[in-house]
Amino acid sequence: MKNIRNLCILFIISSILLVGCSNGENTDIKKGENTDIKKEENTDIKKEFNLKNTYSTRYGEANAITYPSFSFDYPSGWKITNEEITPTSEKVVLSNENGIEVTYWYFGDMKELTGTTRNINLVDVTKIADASFVPEYVQATDYTSLGNFIVGKLDTKEQCDMLGDGVFQKVEDDLIRYALLPESEIGKKEEMLVPGLPTFSFWYSGHISFIAESPTGKFTEREEKEVISILSSFRTSKDENIDNNSNFIKSIDDLWDKLKGKWKFEEYIMNGENIGNEEHVLELRYIDNKPALSRIYDEQDVNIFFYDFSIADINHYTAYVYKRDEYGEKSPANWGDDVVVVSYSFDLTNISNDILSIDYKIMFDNGFIDTHTYKYSKIK
Structure with a gap:
């Protein structure tokens, strides 16, 4: 911890550009053995939480490029409150009446997320559920080495304001978020908060961040179950729409x-x-x-x-x-x-x-x- 505090002070003095989230270590998986299991789990989740609604992303279609569409399911009482697509990004916000937000963010502008930052969080990442997402080939690049995906619980334990005293302060009442992540991201992480850039993302021919946040840092038991089910339902759209539908033109x-x-x-x-x-x-x-x-x-x-x-x-x-x-x-x-x-x-x-x-x-x-x-x- 002492080394981290010293690092914060050094950042204040020298205004160094900081690197954002890490892509984590790669873990091999056997895709063929996992795909059917993931689809069965996703079907069970939809039934249990009554996920009647489905949203599909549109970055590839809107920009006329080869990039997959992703889908996620959500229950009644939630609605899409914001959609933004640019030549380098796509952002979709799903909200409930209490201000809980689940944000999908594709950010393809740079490989490394760098920039000046004021705040650093120390976050404890633990597995809360399995996820449906199975990485594949994208734009001729094989991403199966990302390994298994999970819904991670992000518990912020300490925070450092680099324009303040440069010392990490314990968070009296833990701030909780949930995110879709490779399983390799489990553990204690430093989160560099750079304005305009996503955190806790994974590289998939661009950064993908899919995070649930509460204005208070707290979730009711029902809200926790709902956001976990939403995040765990994330998958490539073609998995169910194209492969199993003979009406699609596939070549x-x-x-x-x-x-x-x-x-x-x-x-x-x-x-x-x-x-x-x-x-x-x-x-x-x-x-x-x-x-x-x-x-x-x-x-x-x-x-x-x-x-x-x-x-x-x-x-x-x-x-x-x-x-x-x-x-x-x-x-x-x-x-x-x-x-x-x-x-x-x-x-x-x-x-x-x-x-x-x-x-x-x-x-x-x-x-x-x-x-x-x-x-x-x-x-x-």
């Missing part, structure tokens, strides 16, 4: 088969404004065994090739033309240095009426997404 080849044939151009919209006539015929086909979208004009064909595919929901699918620093030599060389992603998003909402809508999107470093919408009718 770019399946999408091309669904949309085979020719489509007549009907409308072109940019930034909400109808631009005008671009008479052409659209065809999804293969050129040199590669999936391509062809715009067929009177005198020429314009062919666009795709190298990746993602699922937003049962009616929306995205195929990617370009991702900076990916695809190697296959990636087009004519995009500017400020272009991050180029994609086509297919809206099949009205496909039963032979209507197809496609959003062509270019995402830039500054977060701007240039969107062009094309609407087509099926040629019979």
